[in-house]
Amino acid sequence: MQSLVIVAHGSHLNPESSAPTYAHADTIRASGAFDEVKTGFWKEEPHFREVLRTVEGDDVYVVPLFVSEGYFTEQVIPRELRLEGWDVSEWDSDGLSADQATLVASDVGREVHYCGPVGTHAAMTDVIERRAESVTGDPDVGEGFGLAVVGHGTERNENSAKAIEYHADRIRERGRFDEVRALYMDEDPEVDDLPEFFESDDVVLVPLFIADGYHTQEDIPEDVGLCEDHTEGYDVPETVDGTRIWYAGAVGTEPLMADVILERAADAGADLGDALATVRETTRVAAGD
Amino acid sequence: MSDPESATDSEFVTDPESVTAAESGDEPAVPEIDLPSDAFDAVLDALAGLAPDEWIRFEGFAVGVAGDDRAADADAHYVLEPAGDDSRTGLNERDLHAALADRAPAVTDWYVFERVVGEFGPRRAFLRWIEDADGATVAERYAALAAGIERAWGQLRVIATVTDRGERRYEVRHADDVGVPREELTAHDDPLEAREIVTLDGKGRYRPLKTAPTLRRGWVFPDLGPKELYETVETVYPATIANWHREREGELDVSHWRETMARQSGIYGVIRTWDRGEGHEHVNWVAEACCDDSQCLKRREWEYDEDTDLDVDGGEGVFPCREPCSVVVSAARKWTRLESEQPRTYEFDLTPSEKEQLEEIVDAVADGRTDEIREADTKEGANRYRARFLRAKLFDDAGNLGGVPTDPDDPDDPDDGE
Numbered sequence: 255m256q257s258l259v260i261v262a263h264g265s266h267l268n269p270e271s272s273a274p275t276y277a278h279a280d281t282i283r284a285s286g287a288f289d290e291v292k293t294g295f296w297k298e299e300p301h302f303r304e305v306l307r308t309v310e311g312d313d314v315y316v317v318p319l320f321v322s323e324g325y326f327t328e329q330v331i332p333r334e335l336r337l338e339g340w341d342v343s344e345w346d347s348d349g350l351s352a353d354q355a356t357l358v359a360s361d362v363g364r365e366v367h368y369c370g371p372v373g374t375h376a377a378m379t380d381v382i383e384r385r386a387e388s389v390t391g392d393p394d395v396g397e398g399f400g401l402a403v404v405g406h407g408t409e410r411n412e413n414s415a416k417a418i419e420y421h422a423d424r425i426r427e428r429g430r431f432d433e434v435r436a437l438y439m440d441e442d443p444e445v446d447d448l449p450e451f452f453e454s455d456d457v458v459l460v461p462l463f464i465a466d467g468y469h470t471q472e473d474i475p476e477d478v479g480l481c482e483d484h485t486e487g488y489d490v491p492e493t494v495d496g497t498r499i500w501y502a503g504a505v506g507t508e509p510l511m512a513d514v515i516l517e518r519a520a521d522a523g524a525d526l527g528d529a530l531a532t533v534r535e536t537t538r539v540a541a542g543d
Numbered sequence: 544m545s546d547p548e549s550a551t552d553s554e555f556v557t558d559p560e561s562v563t564a565a566e567s568g569d570e571p572a573v574p575e576i577d578l579p580s581d582a583f584d585a586v587l588d589a590l591a592g593l594a595p596d597e598w599i600r601f602e603g604f605a606v607g608v609a610g611d612d613r614a615a616d617a618d619a620h621y622v623l624e625p626a627g628d629d630s631r632t633g634l635n636e637r638d639l640h641a642a643l644a645d646r647a648p649a650v651t652d653w654y655v656f657e658r659v660v661g662e663f664g665p666r667r668a669f670l671r672w673i674e675d676a677d678g679a680t681v682a683e684r685y686a687a688l689a690a691g692i693e694r695a696w697g698q699l700r701v702i703a704t705v706t707d708r709g710e711r712r713y714e715v716r717h718a719d720d721v722g723v724p725r726e727e728l729t730a731h732d733d734p735l736e737a738r739e740i741v742t743l744d745g746k747g748r749y750r751p752l753k754t755a756p757t758l759r760r761g762w763v764f765p766d767l768g769p770k771e772l773y774e775t776v777e778t779v780y781p782a783t784i785a786n787w788h789r790e791r792e793g794e795l796d797v798s799h800w801r802e803t804m805a806r807q808s809g810i811y812g813v814i815r816t817w818d819r820g821e822g823h824e825h826v827n828w829v830a831e832a833c834c835d836d837s838q839c840l841k842r843r844e845w846e847y848d849e850d851t852d853l854d855v856d857g858g859e860g861v862f863p864c865r866e867p868c869s870v871v872v873s874a875a876r877k878w879t880r881l882e883s884e885q886p887r888t889y890e891f892d893l894t895p896s897e898k899e900q901l902e903e904i905v906d907a908v909a910d911g912r913t914d915e916i917r918e919a920d921t922k923e924g925a926n927r928y929r930a931r932f933l934r935a936k937l938f939d940d941a942g943n944l945g946g947v948p949t950d951p952d953d954p955d956d957p958d959d960g961e
């Protein structure tokens with residue numbers, strides 16, 4: 255019996271935090287790729303500490319719904335899941351290349367496949383592009399548009415900046431958008447000065463965050479100047495210093511995220527049948543929507 | 544009825560109708576069960592996979608396949624062995640069906656637990672517990688199910704029933720909605736819809752702790768199967784069945800306060816500095832604040848450490864709490880910082896009523912009663928007008944109680960240190 259466990263941060267304050275986790279779990283459930291799909295959280299229930307004991311299957315894939323490798327994926331989750339003998343070297347990663355480690359979770363005395371975070375998977379690049387399609391309502395968006403990927407800089411976590419650059423580079427290489435930049439919240443190039451970094455009149459701004467919350471709903475919109483105060487709200491697009499900014503909100507809310515979760519499990523050996531194709535298809539942006 | 548006194552009483556009832564009523568009320572009859580074909584097919588399936596000398600055991604009897612007849616007479620090789628009775632051999636499929644149809648309650652009971660519910664420990668134990676399957680006989684259970692067995696799980700009420708095909712059906716609703724006609728409740732059938740129900744409380748506030756006694760009312764899952772019941776309960780109260788099951792098996796892995804806080808890292812690493820080897824009173828306060836039954840329906844099983852129990856009662860909940868939860872850990876981080884402050888002496892004057900009013904305000908907030916205090920009920924210390932009057936009278940422009948700065952070095956900032 256093949257089981258998927260999606261582990262995410264969650265929140266004590268804000269129901270939006272776990273909403274994408276549940277939505278992607280539902281998409282994957284509907285695809286029929288797994289006999290069961292469970293969710294576990296750091297700040298909600300079931301907690302990381304107790305999620306594995308709710309799992310019935312014997313072929314278990316744990317996928318962290320986090321944007322980068324770091325404190326949570328390297329320390330907190332393995333510790334709380336009680337992965338015996340875990341050491342970050344199991345992933346043999348340069349900060350972007352964690353794939354999976356198979357270890358016994360002593361909580362349940364069974365092996366689990368502990369996968370790398372969704373945010374660093376190559377398929378995540380497609381989700382960022384899909385997010386740009388969603389927010390503009392244009393499945394062919396690209397020409398005449400700039401794209402900014404934004405996240406925390408190195409101050410919080412060196413790997414967080416790596417993930418942002420990685421996807422920005424890949425999107426730039428594809429040549430779909432006129433310009434692509436990686437911007438940061440706490441270091442240069444700062445998202446506050448977004449119009450200075452783009453020549454395009456239209457720029458899609460995609461925050462590399464799993465869920466909407468303080469950073470994506472208050473911090474970034476105010477820093478960028480979409481609004482004075484987040485309580486006032488803002489339009490999409492909103493013009494700031496002559497640049498039309500299409501603010502996408504957290505990329506993690508994009509339905510195609512379910513695909514990245516599946517890719518992580520597939521890389522770790524899960525048998526998914528045609529679920530990947532199904533999920534890519536069912537999460538598409540309708541033209542002219 | 545098992546109470547011998549009532550049985551004696553009924554002997555003296557002269558009206559024959561009321562005797563019947565009393566009897567049927569006391570000992571509900573075992574319902575008529577038709578053996579459904581899926582249950583019979585499952586038995587045939589199981590028989591086909593049996594090794595010689597193996598039996599499928601039902602309550603009160605077993606069926607098997609006569610070893611010698613296996614190949615010779617495929618039509619008439621089934622054996623039925625009632626306990627303590629003559630066994631019957633040489634049954635063909637039709638004979639077997641007739642024999643099992645006569646014993647349909649036991650056969651459907653086997654089918655429910657072996658084929659529908661399955662092996663997964665927590666689910667199986669929970670569904671058996673619902674109908675006391677490890678204590679009561681099939682006849683007793685089917686009779687009780689026909690009347691409806693009610694079970695409590697936190698704020699949930701589960702009613703288990705049986706259909707005339709021996710299938711289990713379950714209704715789940717909020718305990719406070721017991722007695723409300725179903726039509727007045729919003730009906731759900733997908734267990735995952737419970738996620739919506741548990742997110743916000745009745746006043747629309749986010750519920751960070753699923754086992755807080757703030758589940759909103761007004762909904763019902765009217766007709767769930769066994770697996771769906773399990774999923775629904777696990778969605779409302781995640782992992783509670785798994786932990787309850789471990790506890791029943793004597794395997795609950797409790798992680799006490801000290802080890803839990805020692806494990807914390809990052810911004811929570813500081814909590815371990817709150818334990819200074821000077822007793823555990825602070826943890827009593829945490830448990831009293833957060834884990835009391837009025838705040839959380841889990842029964843707290845964790846203590847200060849393995850050798851040191853807290854002085855606060857763990858509560859009466861059906862399901863255990865095996866370690867301080869993330870809400871408690873987060874609050875403890877805040878308290879670790881706050882409790883590192885040294886007390887100071889502040890001097891200001893309060894009338895006796897003002898002192899009492901402050902106490903009433905703290906009580907009202909701590910008991911979550913502020914919403915209940917009516918706008919014009921100025922008898923209540925935590926009444927809004929009373930609180931505004933107190934503020935107008937006693938706070939200076941910077942918000943300092945009695946005009947006394949919180950920090951004499953920074954008289955303008957009463958919230959300093961936050």
Ligand code: SF4
Nearest residue numbers: 833834839864867868
């Ligand atoms: S630690 Fe206390 S508040 Fe948290 S789940 Fe356990 S009993 Fe409830």
